[in-house]
Amino acid sequence: MIEQFKKDVVNGLGQTPKSIPSKYFYDALGDALFIKIMNMPEYYPTKAELEIFREKNDEMIQALSMEKDVFFELIELGAGNGTKTKHLLNNLLQKGYDFSYLPIDISSTALDDLEYKLEHEFPGLDVRKMHGDYFNVLETLKTNNHPKVILFLGSNIGNLTDENSAKFIYQIGANLKPNDKLILGVDLIKSEDLVRPAYDDPHGITKDFNLNLLTRINKELGGRFDVSKFDHVPEYYMNEGIARSYLVSSTDQEIRIEGLDRSFSFEKGERIQTEISRKYNDEIMKNILRETDFRIVSKLTDQKGYFADFILNRS
Numbered sequence: 001m002i003e004q005f006k007k008d009v010v011n012g013l014g015q016t017p018k019s020i021p022s023k024y025f026y027d028a029l030g031d032a033l034f035i036k037i038m039n040m041p042e043y044y045p046t047k048a049e050l051e052i053f054r055e056k057n058d059e060m061i062q063a064l065s066m067e068k069d070v071f072f073e074l075i076e077l078g079a080g081n082g083t084k085t086k087h088l089l090n091n092l093l094q095k096g097y098d099f100s101y102l103p104i105d106i107s108s109t110a111l112d113d114l115e116y117k118l119e120h121e122f123p124g125l126d127v128r129k130m131h132g133d134y135f136n137v138l139e140t141l142k143t144n145n146h147p148k149v150i151l152f153l154g155s156n157i158g159n160l161t162d163e164n165s166a167k168f169i170y171q172i173g174a175n176l177k178p179n180d181k182l183i184l185g186v187d188l189i190k191s192e193d194l195v196r197p198a199y200d201d202p203h204g205i206t207k208d209f210n211l212n213l214l215t216r217i218n219k220e221l222g223g224r225f226d227v228s229k230f231d232h233v234p235e236y237y238m239n240e241g242i243a244r245s246y247l248v249s250s251t252d253q254e255i256r257i258e259g260l261d262r263s264f265s266f267e268k269g270e271r272i273q274t275e276i277s278r279k280y281n282d283e284i285m286k287n288i289l290r291e292t293d294f295r296i297v298s299k300l301t302d303q304k305g306y307f308a309d310f311i312l313n314r315s
């Protein structure tokens, strides 16, 4: 994985405008900071999706229409700490469904913590964690014929451009069989006063989360970033519906990264894009799904209409 990290940093910082893929946020410190973000009052997506998983769990299971006596695999892409999923796991177990849970995550710390917690909370549940990049594990879905339910929650899909989302969802479908399901959690387009604080909180946690990317490059690739010379700058305009996070150089500077045997120059005010978080409406969703094999079975939302979980059927 370190070789891929090197490659992505060389490519990302070597191009104009500069960018680094958001998947590199999640080392042990990044995981801990993200848990803090999810607990902030300003970070509405987790609370809204949690409400759906708590309040509309029966509806969700009904929409999945899995047969009780047929074993299936519940596979989660980017499982994180599984807070929302636990409600689904609990309800499926109580209703007597026969399934295994396969969380996939790029962070081994997140996966180990999740496995430990699930062992204690659901001792009878078969958990098979898979460490890796979910873009690379799609092929492994094909290795058996069991029916599958894929979970892709937390609006993780929003880290991709619409074009790449469509490709990714198409690929998921290509590795599934008819009547397999995908639960896709997406953040809905809403006003700037609601979205901006989620990415620019007064506690400085999202700032630390963003800057940790540079600290990670320093630790793992021998970078010489002085994080105090970069600012956390988020951006969101409702008409566009995309939140973007940047790290902005506060001065002209040249940064050496020993592990890459390269230096990168930054002008004062130059930005590194570190994340996009796309927000959705029905039209955008339909466009993304158009060329895929998935059809919408159900759309579950929280009471305020901040977030939606789409239940999709692979035709």
Ligand SMILES: C[S@@+](CC[C@H](N)C(=O)[O-])C[C@H]1O[C@@H](n2cnc3c(N)ncnc32)[C@H](O)[C@@H]1O
Residues within 6 Å of the ligand: 022, 023, 026, 034, 046, 077, 078, 079, 080, 081, 082, 083, 084, 104, 105, 106, 107, 110, 132, 133, 134, 135, 152, 153, 154, 155, 156
């Ligand atoms: C924003 S968190 C969301 C966690 C969880 N899905 C939720 O909704 O609460 C993103 C999670 O996806 C993982 N992740 C991000 N990019 C990934 C990738 N390309 N492959 C596998 N896991 C990834 C991160 O490690 C992190 O645990």
